[in-house]
Amino acid sequence: MAGLYTQNSSCVKINLKKFFGASPMLVQTSAAVIPFLGSEIQASYKASRVVILPIPYEATTTYRKGTENGPDALLEASIQLEYYDDELEREICKDARIYTHGAIADTRGGQQISAQTMLTDTRDTVSGLIDDGKFVIAIGGEHSITTGLVDAYRQKSHEPFTVVQIDAHGDLRHEYEGSIYNHACVMRRIVDMGLPTLPVAIRSLCQEEADLIKQKSIPVIWARHIAQNPHWIEEAIATIPTERVFITIDLDGIDPASMPGVGTPEPGGLHWYALLTFLRRLFETHQVIGCDVMELAPVVDSVVSQFTAAKLVYKLIGYQTLAQRW
Numbered sequence: 001m002a003g004l005y006t007q008n009s010s011c012v013k014i015n016l017k018k019f020f021g022a023s024p025m026l027v028q029t030s031a032a033v034i035p036f037l038g039s040e041i042q043a044s045y046k047a048s049r050v051v052i053l054p055i056p057y058e059a060t061t062t063y064r065k066g067t068e069n070g071p072d073a074l075l076e077a078s079i080q081l082e083y084y085d086d087e088l089e090r091e092i093c094k095d096a097r098i099y100t101h102g103a104i105a106d107t108r109g110g111q112q113i114s115a116q117t118m119l120t121d122t123r124d125t126v127s128g129l130i131d132d133g134k135f136v137i138a139i140g141g142e143h144s145i146t147t148g149l150v151d152a153y154r155q156k157s158h159e160p161f162t163v164v165q166i167d168a169h170g171d172l173r174h175e176y177e178g179s180i181y182n183h184a185c186v187m188r189r190i191v192d193m194g195l196p197t198l199p200v201a202i203r204s205l206c207q208e209e210a211d212l213i214k215q216k217s218i219p220v221i222w223a224r225h226i227a228q229n230p231h232w233i234e235e236a237i238a239t240i241p242t243e244r245v246f247i248t249i250d251l252d253g254i255d256p257a258s259m260p261g262v263g264t265p266e267p268g269g270l271h272w273y274a275l276l277t278f279l280r281r282l283f284e285t286h287q288v289i290g291c292d293v294m295e296l297a298p299v300v301d302s303v304v305s306q307f308t309a310a311k312l313v314y315k316l317i318g319y320q321t322l323a324q325r326w
């Protein structure tokens with residue numbers, strides 16, 4: 001059955017009846033969903049505050065493949081997380097009320113889905129979730145998906161917002177390998193929308209991207225700078241021109257020592273506590289309207305990447321819970 005979760009022996013037992021067709025959304029979803037943190041704490045859609053939206057879409061990755069397997073790997077790993085957050089000193093999931101949506105734009109099983117269809121499905125699904133007052137964390141899937149997410153917030157938001165991008169790459173090419181929807185172009189699409197951006201941990205780009213950064217004065221926080229300047233977090237936050245932010249996390253922004261499961265790894269990335277300190281400050285100082293965690297491409301015989309990605313999603317939920325005083 002397409003999309004039914006049957007991968008490896010350590011998979012969680014889930015109540016298929018409970019989760020079959022549980023999605024209230026327009027877009028056709030996969031048959032079975034692995035609920036984030038497990039079925040015991042899963043809220044109903046109606047009662048939920050946080051919605052995890054899996055988008056297992058992959059079409060344009062260029063080096064290691066496997067981002068379409070990212071969402072299920074992350075969800076499966078999340079079952080191993082402790083509910084208690086030692087930093088926030090509480091069981092965040094008790095207050096956050098988390099619902100895991102069915103997968104959309106699912107290319108597993110070889111379906112060809114055009115970039116346009118993926119972006120439209122993503123935008124329309126997220127628009128519905130925003131209408132219902134949900135805080136959405138999308139999990140990918142390749143980074144090109146973020147254009148659809150940002151489009152939904154642009155449609156729904158009356159106030160301007162900044163897209164904070166954590167990434168090794170600029171993703172600012174106009175076009176790559178024949179497509180303007182390649183994952184290496186996602187931030188260019190967002191700059192073209194006229195939105196301010198704050199790229200963080202960047203350490204890989206081409207001449208075209210370097211020229212665009214100068215021409216548009218994009219306030220890049222280079223990975224080199226982060227490694228040498230203990231004040232980078234306050235400096236980065238001070239450059240954000242709007243009260244509201246959308247956070248897009250390409251997992252290759254993290255150092256590959258702790259995040260090897262990405263398609264295009266780059267040395268010299270963010271370390272775990274630096275990333276968390278930055279994110280916590282961002283949630284404290286700005287209104288985060290939504291987030292994504294993209295480009296997880298699991299490595300065979302290692303669970304480090306998916307567990308770290310799952311814990312990162314839980315930290316995002318924790319910081320939002322604190323900011324909202326839930």
Ligand SMILES: N=C(N)NCCCCNCCCN
Nearest residue numbers: 062169170171183184185264
């Ligand atoms: N966002 C990304 N992951 N971008 C990856 C770009 C790949 C650049 N290859 C360059 C090869 C030149 N010989």
Ligand SMILES: [Mn+2]
Nearest residue numbers: 168169250252
């Ligand atoms: Mn990247």
Ligand SMILES: [Mn+2]
Nearest residue numbers: 143167171250
């Ligand atoms: Mn990227």
